[in-house]
Amino acid sequence: xxxxxxxxxxxxxxxxxxxxxxxxxxxxxxxxxxxxxxxxxxxxxxxxxxxxxxxxxxxxxxxxxxxxxxxxxxxxxxxxxxxxxxxxxxxxxxxxxxxxxxxxxxxxxxxxxxxxxxxxxxxxxxxxxxxxxxxxxxxxxxxxxxxxxxxxxxxxxxxxxxxxxxxxxxxxxxxxxxxxxxxxxxxxxxxxxxxxxxxxxxxxxxxxxxxxxxxxxxxxxxxxxxxxxxxxxxxxxxxxxxxxxxxxxxxxxxxxxxxxxxxxxxxxxxxxxxxxxxxxxxxxxxxxxxxxxxxxxxxxxxxxxxxxxxx
Amino acid sequence: xxxxxxxxxxxxxxxxxxxxxxxxxxxxxxxxxxxxxxxxxxxxxxxxxxxxxxxxxxxxxxxxxxxxxxxxxxxxxxxxxxxxxxxxxxxxxxxxxxxxxxxxxxxxxxxxxxxxxxxxxxxxxxxxxxxxxxxxxxxxxxxxxxxxxxxxxxxxxxxxxxxxxxxxxxxxxxxxxxxxxxxxxxxxxxxxxxxxxxxxxxxxxxxxxxxxxxxxxxxxxxxxxxxxxxxxxxxxxxxxxxxxxxxxxxxxxxxxxxxxxxxxxxxxxxxxxxxxxxxxxxxxxxxxxxxxxxxxxxxxxxxxxxxxxxx
Numbered sequence: 001x002x003x004x005x006x007x008x009x010x011x012x013x014x015x016x017x018x019x020x021x022x023x024x025x026x027x028x029x030x031x032x033x034x035x036x037x038x039x040x041x042x043x044x045x046x047x048x049x050x051x052x053x054x055x056x057x058x059x060x061x062x063x064x065x066x067x068x069x070x071x072x073x074x075x076x077x078x079x080x081x082x083x084x085x086x087x088x089x090x091x092x093x094x095x096x097x098x099x100x101x102x103x104x105x106x107x108x109x110x111x112x113x114x115x116x117x118x119x120x121x122x123x124x125x126x127x128x129x130x131x132x133x134x135x136x137x138x139x140x141x142x143x144x145x146x147x148x149x150x151x152x153x154x155x156x157x158x159x160x161x162x163x164x165x166x167x168x169x170x171x172x173x174x175x176x177x178x179x180x181x182x183x184x185x186x187x188x189x190x191x192x193x194x195x196x197x198x199x200x201x202x203x204x205x206x207x208x209x210x211x212x213x214x215x216x217x218x219x220x221x222x223x224x225x226x227x228x229x230x231x232x233x234x235x236x237x238x239x240x241x242x243x244x245x246x247x248x249x250x251x252x253x254x255x256x257x258x259x260x261x262x263x264x265x266x267x268x269x270x271x272x273x274x275x276x277x278x279x280x281x282x283x284x285x286x287x288x289x290x291x292x293x294x295x296x297x298x299x300x301x302x303x304x305x306x307x308x309x310x311x
Numbered sequence: 312x313x314x315x316x317x318x319x320x321x322x323x324x325x326x327x328x329x330x331x332x333x334x335x336x337x338x339x340x341x342x343x344x345x346x347x348x349x350x351x352x353x354x355x356x357x358x359x360x361x362x363x364x365x366x367x368x369x370x371x372x373x374x375x376x377x378x379x380x381x382x383x384x385x386x387x388x389x390x391x392x393x394x395x396x397x398x399x400x401x402x403x404x405x406x407x408x409x410x411x412x413x414x415x416x417x418x419x420x421x422x423x424x425x426x427x428x429x430x431x432x433x434x435x436x437x438x439x440x441x442x443x444x445x446x447x448x449x450x451x452x453x454x455x456x457x458x459x460x461x462x463x464x465x466x467x468x469x470x471x472x473x474x475x476x477x478x479x480x481x482x483x484x485x486x487x488x489x490x491x492x493x494x495x496x497x498x499x500x501x502x503x504x505x506x507x508x509x510x511x512x513x514x515x516x517x518x519x520x521x522x523x524x525x526x527x528x529x530x531x532x533x534x535x536x537x538x539x540x541x542x543x544x545x546x547x548x549x550x551x552x553x554x555x556x557x558x559x560x561x562x563x564x565x566x567x568x569x570x571x572x573x574x575x576x577x578x579x580x581x582x583x584x585x586x587x588x589x590x591x592x593x594x595x596x597x598x599x600x601x602x603x604x605x606x607x608x609x610x611x612x613x614x615x616x617x618x619x620x621x622x
Binding site: 150151 | 336369370371399401403425426427428429431433435437438441460461570592594595596
């Protein structure tokens with residue numbers, strides 16, 4: 001079950017792509033498409049539009065479909081896209097996932113339905129089984145998005161096992177954003193042998209994750225630092241690895257002092273010389289000028305750069 | 312600010328109306344419309360379609376709009392409807408709320424955007440301010456849905472105060488599903504004097520809530536026991552009140568032994584002699600036959616009935 005239709009699996013550094021907005025808070029498809037191309041040219045092996053950092057859950061289903069179409073039409077290759085297609089409503093999850101498959105995307109990353117908290121393993125299994133069967137397409141490659149700190153619900157080992165047994169060609173991996181390396185290792189020990197790819201949810205765990213058999217990382221800060229994170233990914237077996245890990249950790253530490261999404265957008269806005277890029281949808285708020293200036297100063301001290309972002 | 316356009320406020324017992332599904336899990340508008348009429352004739356002062364118990368967050372925006380239209384077209388009066396219109400996405404919340412206002416609904420009950428957890432008070436304020444301004448209709452009456460046990464985010468006293476100051480004619484009440492009577496009392500002490508109506512989220516707190524100045528209750532179990540809960544509501548100042556409270560508590564205790572939504576649907580299915588009524592969308596699962604039989608036996612022992620539900 002370890003091969004996709006094309007025989008290749010996505011590995012490496014992926015960004016849950018920031019979603020730029022116009023001043024009226026509508027999504028800006030052309031800024032997004034340009035930025036996707038920049039990320040693919042600067043360290044990202046593939047992209048996750050509509051991850052948590054994309055403010056995906058602040059977008060309607062129509063907005064998500066429209067943006068995916070726009071990216072594809074701008075020339076971003078579908079086989080380097082792994083859009084987030086999770087939703088609380090079965091009908092929304094089916095619609096988004098079917099759309100991603102129809103458009104030829106390499107896979108889909110799915111949050112569990114995250115509103116109800118006291119849900120049984122049977123209930124989550126039933127949800128994913130319904131999605132897979134209703135999408136009904138052998139091309140679907142599903143990555144499970146495990147993110148208990150925000151979603152508050154997640155995937156137990158037993159649930160992953162049931163899904164792998166029922167849908168061995170469809171369920172192919174996980175983004176593990178638990179922030180718990182022991183959890184990542186337990187997933188790899190249990191399921192890597194059958195070709196289940198585990199991406200860590202922060203580059204902080206990239207080296208340890210690769211040493212445990214991981215497939216890479218899908219990280220918020222890959223939006224601004226994918227080049228350096230990819231250098232670590234490429235060199236993880238070398239003597240340089242610890243030093244490269246420390247370098248990416250330094251940038252992560254600077255960004256994490258502030259709310260990640262507004263902070264990452266402020267960094268892009270600065271390095272693209274495009275102040276509108278900083279706009280976030282509520283319930284987020286923009287950084288204050290003082291927060292932004294301190295963040296940019298911290299990064300400048302680390303000689304941080306985003307080469308070629310300014311158009 | 313205590314008067315709506317029509318000069319009347321909804322008070323009493325409200326059901327967050329269960330959503331019936333066809334066997335293929337699509338919503339069943341005609342079963343829903345019949346059931347709404349039954350509830351209004353059997354204890355409910357008004358109805359909350361698309362509350363938590365309605366599995367609203369398991370429905371798409373299109374499904375929610377279509378069901379509201381169907382209920383209204385079946386003759387359920389708009390001035391007895393207070394639909395849930397909350398959503399994680401600003402655009403969805405605006406669309407659902409604008410639709411409810413345009414259709415003449417008495418109000419709208421809004422969850423905060425519930426995906427992101429580390430959100431500032433400013434962010435929540437900004438979200439609600441954007442919804443109110445984008446709906447842009449003086450008829451809007453907004454009830455805040457405070458439900459930390461499930462949504463994990465809620466309304467601080469400071470946030471309620473800011474919203475009341477900014478939108479005194481629009482923000483008119485709260486459903487307090489904290490399960491914490493001290494919280495309900497604190498909201499009433501702070502805001503009842505300016506006409507802010509607080510509904511408790513379970514009939515367990517109805518008598519205590521009314522004694523503290525509350526407006527009634529919006530409760531999952533009002534779907535099956537609104538008649539008895541309304542008798543308590545009507546008699547809360549009388550010597551009978553404690554006994555009536557104990558009676559409704561007995562039914563609530565029986566139902567709460569099981570997951571509330573599948574349990575309430577199983578009860579309706581039995582008393583309507585309509586087995587399909589029990590269907591739930593994933594991530595919920597139907598009760599087992601053993602669970603259902605035990606529940607119905609518990610209720611029979613309490614002489615529980617739903618008169619006139621069988622069509």
